Amino acid sequence: MVGCAPMKKLLSILALAVVLACGGGKHYWQAQPAQGGPITIQPEQIWVAHGKLWVRTNVVNGTGQPIMINRDAIVARLPNGAVVHRAAGSATIHAPYLIPPGGAHAVYVEFYADGLDWQTVPNAQVDFSPGLTVNGQPMAVPPLMVSQ
DSSP states (O other), X not given: OTTHHHHHHHHHHHHHHHHHHTTOSOEEEEEOOEEETTEEEEEEEEEEETTEEEEEEEEEEOSSSOEEEOGGGOEEEOTTSOEEEBXXXXXXXXXXXXXXXXXXXXXXXXEOOTTOOGGGOOXXXXXXXXXXXXXXXXXXXXXXXXXX
């Protein structure tokens, strides 16, 4: 068809303009694994987009007992002392994860605070301890340190 190439180019330019107008894509952050005794939190991908900090990890249970992860209790602690709770999305699952001894499970959380511009936050501590239990008892693990 004659004229399709210019139309595709125009649509591509318009799509790019929409993405840029909406704040662009993902702004990636970095992190190192957090090891707290027999529990390891391995970062997979961390980024800021759409006003949220998105954190994808893999939690490895090196204990001899099952552990429970309640993602709704995981928090992000900012350098100024503020605590940001997990975003309450309508499509997210809020049931806890049970990780068997020696097992691992992907744990994805996102954090949102009204009016917070994550681009101005240099780093955060993602604290899994409030949401991690062994035999119903809380278990402290070092926070996952994430930074721009």
